[in-house]
Amino acid sequence: MAAVTSGAGRCRLSKVGAGRRPPPARVRVAVRLRPFVDGTAGADDTPCVRGLDSCSLEIANWRNHQETLKYQFDAFYGERSSQQDIYAGSVQPILRHLLEGQNASVLAYGPTGAGKTHTMLGSPEQPGVIPRALMDLLQLTREEGAEGRPWALSVTMSYLEIYQEKVLDLLDPASGDLVIREDCRGNILIPGLTHKPITSFADFERHFLPASRNRTVGATRLNQRSSRSHAVLLVKVDQRERLAPFRQREGKLYLIDLAGSEDNRRTGNKGLRLKESGAINTSLFVLGKVVDALHQGLPRVPYRDSKLTRLLQDSLGGSAHSILIANIGPERCFYQDTLSALNFAARSKEVINRPFTNESLQLRVLAPVKLSQKELGPSEAKKARGPEEEKTGNPESPAPPASASQKFSPLQKLSSMDPAVLQRLLSLDRLLGSQGTQGTPLLSTPRRERMVLMKIVEEKDLEIERLKMEQKELEAQVLAQKAVDSTEGENCSPPMLLPLARRRVTVAKPLQKAVVMPLQLIQEQAASPNPDIHILKKNRKRKVRAAGGLGYTYSLEREDLDASEPQEKAEDCWELQLSSGLLAHGRQKILQLLNEGSARDLRSLQRIGEKKAQLIVGCRELHGPFSQVEDLERVKVMSGRQLASFLKANILGLAAAGQLGGPS
Numbered sequence: 001m002a003a004v005t006s007g008a009g010r011c012r013l014s015k016v017g018a019g020r021r022p023p024p025a026r027v028r029v030a031v032r033l034r035p036f037v038d039g040t041a042g043a044d045d046t047p048c049v050r051g052l053d054s055c056s057l058e059i060a061n062w063r064n065h066q067e068t069l070k071y072q073f074d075a076f077y078g079e080r081s082s083q084q085d086i087y088a089g090s091v092q093p094i095l096r097h098l099l100e101g102q103n104a105s106v107l108a109y110g111p112t113g114a115g116k117t118h119t120m121l122g123s124p125e126q127p128g129v130i131p132r133a134l135m136d137l138l139q140l141t142r143e144e145g146a147e148g149r150p151w152a153l154s155v156t157m158s159y160l161e162i163y164q165e166k167v168l169d170l171l172d173p174a175s176g177d178l179v180i181r182e183d184c185r186g187n188i189l190i191p192g193l194t195h196k197p198i199t200s201f202a203d204f205e206r207h208f209l210p211a212s213r214n215r216t217v218g219a220t221r222l223n224q225r226s227s228r229s230h231a232v233l234l235v236k237v238d239q240r241e242r243l244a245p246f247r248q249r250e251g252k253l254y255l256i257d258l259a260g261s262e263d264n265r266r267t268g269n270k271g272l273r274l275k276e277s278g279a280i281n282t283s284l285f286v287l288g289k290v291v292d293a294l295h296q297g298l299p300r301v302p303y304r305d306s307k308l309t310r311l312l313q314d315s316l317g318g319s320a321h322s323i324l325i326a327n328i329g330p331e332r333c334f335y336q337d338t339l340s341a342l343n344f345a346a347r348s349k350e351v352i353n354r355p356f357t358n359e360s361l362q363l364r365v366l367a368p369v370k371l372s373q374k375e376l377g378p379s380e381a382k383k384a385r386g387p388e389e390e391k392t393g394n395p396e397s398p399a400p401p402a403s404a405s406q407k408f409s410p411l412q413k414l415s416s417m418d419p420a421v422l423q424r425l426l427s428l429d430r431l432l433g434s435q436g437t438q439g440t441p442l443l444s445t446p447r448r449e450r451m452v453l454m455k456i457v458e459e460k461d462l463e464i465e466r467l468k469m470e471q472k473e474l475e476a477q478v479l480a481q482k483a484v485d486s487t488e489g490e491n492c493s494p495p496m497l498l499p500l501a502r503r504r505v506t507v508a509k510p511l512q513k514a515v516v517m518p519l520q521l522i523q524e525q526a527a528s529p530n531p532d533i534h535i536l537k538k539n540r541k542r543k544v545r546a547a548g549g550l551g552y553t554y555s556l557e558r559e560d561l562d563a564s565e566p567q568e569k570a571e572d573c574w575e576l577q578l579s580s581g582l583l584a585h586g587r588q589k590i591l592q593l594l595n596e597g598s599a600r601d602l603r604s605l606q607r608i609g610e611k612k613a614q615l616i617v618g619c620r621e622l623h624g625p626f627s628q629v630e631d632l633e634r635v636k637v638m639s640g641r642q643l644a645s646f647l648k649a650n651i652l653g654l655a656a657a658g659q660l661g662g663p664s
């Protein structure tokens, strides 16, 4: 047994429309007129109510017999209407909201003997709203939750009655009076109420039929089997997204057969029946006050004045798509009851609800994936269920079958996760391990810590996204600058046509982008005996031309490069100036730094600033170690051109610093 709605273990993602006010949905009202039934009609009885069309009816005006009172509703069902008409016309359309994670309520209201139980429950020959809705809902959830569909669905049922202001669990009659509570999000809870998982209509009947026999009914003068309580069937549809972002939705359907208002002068109630009748009439009176308060927009709605209205808080003025079916009889002797039921129905029509999607994130994303009991075997299944679920017997989300004897390691249990999420978890686990974090690895850490870690992963993702955006902006700026440069270049004559003197000037521009090296390094290089390194030297002459006011820019240039060659050629050929061994060694050194260096270490590399360094660390955590330097382009840390320039600057830099060892 568990609460009707459990907020525990959830990370609320959204109320769809939260932030904004969810759009309103008026309580829909239908009126059903019962035919004369045995024993209720006099020989020459004529109905006091008459249908005008599919939405309106008229009733005699007791104040003026020449007049009739007309009412208009969302639907009117005459005495010949069938159970299917009512179900298809007014109930079936709201069931789809449950699969959207929204709540829905169907309330049968009316005087005693007017046909509420007939409408809601019906008989085996004429099944009412409850069996029809369950049949359709279970079919819908089977289809929507089928293998290969994005959501896994499960359905549970609870059944209770409010009898003399006591909330009694009809699925567990021994449980006594249950309390109604409200959580911080406004959900109505009944801690301790039984929830039975159902997957088929047979399942439903197995629980519902015996429970219905527990409902309190009694004979009165007006109804041989009069409901002495309000009966509430609660069907919860729980949806879990199979892939990221692993959302979870919950839709609740209340199917409510209210007890009928009773005029005890006519029911002949005495003793217990009179007491029951008093409780029924009181709660219906409060229901009337609630509807009036909502109708008039009063600041205080007296939901707490009765258990019934407290429970209906969601359905009236709350978050449900609600339909009220007002049942009335045609007999003149019930005229006053019929009139007051019609007035109540007319006021209810004005009540506005605001349904929203009840969506949250499954925190089990980080927990080992729960497999079905069949898959886990009995002992593992017990361990995998939380205490709450164990009580309720909630079914597990469908998952691919496996042999019962199979043992699952945490990693195997994670195998059905979204690969991206799994990868992130594993990277994070590795990272924690590498930082010497004490305790068990992530995949078996307690739930609370996993939540914290999940938050860290999310924050890192956000940070990476932010950095990527910034990098894109920077790249866009560089491209824009290049476009400006090239336009300027185009305005000049093509380089091949330039006189030599002009060419010297044009080649100076790329030199501004050449490697910035400490002076002493360059001086060391000059003295370097390494024959693999073609001499790289500070070109003071060019500095003056190239720096364009930058003052500190040094350029690297092949000494033997013909000054008349275009600079691009020199840049393209830089790799040819190093032996393949040195090149490989240089790449290896850079790769090692990329995989092992902190953000600070990474900044010692040429072309790597603060943002790129962080981006590299983030990517490493996300995707694991880089297998080659070119991965920087693959994970979009830099463009192909940037990578080429990065490699050139760093390998030449390392070579010049003598950090690539001797000739190979």
Ligand SMILES: Nc1ncnc2c1ncn2[C@@H]1O[C@H](COP(=O)(O)OP(=O)(O)OP(=O)(O)O)[C@@H](O)[C@H]1O
Pocket (backbone or CB within 6 Å): 033, 034, 035, 037, 110, 111, 112, 113, 114, 115, 116, 117, 118, 119, 223, 225, 226, 227, 228, 258, 259, 260, 261, 327
């Ligand atoms: N549309 C209908 N067609 C045929 N019979 C009906 C119809 N509606 C109700 N009845 C019959 O009328 C009788 C009273 O109906 P029901 O028990 O559903 O009333 P109720 O409103 O639930 O009464 P109470 O509030 O006392 O429980 C039953 O015998 C039922 O079969």
